[in-house]
Amino acid sequence: MTLCSAVTLAYFSPTGTTRAVLEALAEPLASIEVRHIDLTLPGAETQKLPELESNLVLLGVPVYAGRVPETAVRRLRRLSGHGAPAVLVVVYGNRAFEDALVELSDIARERGFVPIAGAAFIGEHSYSTPATLIAAGRPDVADLARARVLGQTVRDRLAEVADLASMQPLQLPGNRPYRQGMSPSEVAPxxxxxxxxxxxxxxxxxxxxxxxxxxxxxxxxxxxxxxxxxxxxxxxxxxxxxDPGVRHTAHWLATEHGARKEAEIFISEVRG
Ligand SMILES: Cc1cc2nc3c(=O)[nH]c(=O)nc-3n(C[C@H](O)[C@H](O)[C@H](O)COP(=O)(O)O)c2cc1C
Ligand code: SF4
Ligand code: SF4
Incomplete structure (x- = not known):
């Protein structure tokens, strides 16, 4: 199929790692117009969001407690895909992404997108500090190179098929019902x-x-x-x-989840 008229990056990314992965992914697609829908700040609850018909859409969120952050869910639900192909990206702090990718896929489908690829990348953990480093510096050069390769693969796969119906449904790891997400708390910096x-x-x-x-x-x-x-x-x-609870968690993550994990990529196959 002819490549879409524009590529749109739609993301919730408080500390910027998710956004960095999406930007690298979009680089091989830069021959077409690149647009951003930043869902990170409170304005995303009310601002008018553009129509995404005939766009390739890259949807990105961080993983919070193995899920899509509730704030991101609410804002993603304001998008309308109108059948646009979507690449789903979750970015996690080197512990686990659990049900976040299937949850993002469910939200994307509910909003009218057609997921064609998914990926879980690693980003520096939000709780990482100079004294307690967790996945420090991720996504790094190797991660961003991997994201660019995914962008190229998506571009080539779309060029290969007559339409999205020629692709098999995307298979992703994760469970339904999803694991329990974040519990309410009064903790803050x-x-x-x-x-x-x-x-x-x-x-x-x-x-x-x-x-x-x-x-x-x-x-x-x-x-x-x-x-x-x-x-x-x-x-x-x-x-x-x-907060002592958060610092305790950060030490646990640095100790138990210090070994480097690599990005995982999932892509729809062409129907045989
Ligand atoms: C409240 C909270 C919960 C998190 N839960 C997880 C988790 O379950 N697994 C994991 O590996 N990382 C977890 N992280 C780390 C983030 O997924 C990671 O740092 C991500 O790169 C942040 O994305 P951003 O830079 O786009 O904000 C959590 C971070 C926060 C703030
Ligand atoms: S106050 Fe809480 S929600 Fe706001 S930026 Fe700081 S950590 Fe994030
Ligand atoms: S805590 Fe104070 S110095 Fe730091 S960003 Fe906020 S207002 Fe500025």
């Missing part, structure tokens, strides 16, 4: 007032508008999704995820 310059960088990157900056930084713990975007964006180191 803390701010060291001595280091804070009230610059508001943290508030600007928060996906759920949980941060208010006045004469000090206030955080709505019930709204916080623990994404760590504010921690990584803080220019002075004032913002830290100091």
């Amino acid at each position: 803390e701010t060291d007032r001595g280091l804070c310059t009230l610059c508001e960088a943290c508030a600007r990157v928060c996906p759920v508008a949980a941060i208010t900056v006045g004469d000090r930084v206030l955080t709505d713990g019930a709204a916080c999704i623990l994404c760590c975007a504010c921690v990584k964006a803080c220019p002075t180191g004032a913002r830290t995820m100091a």
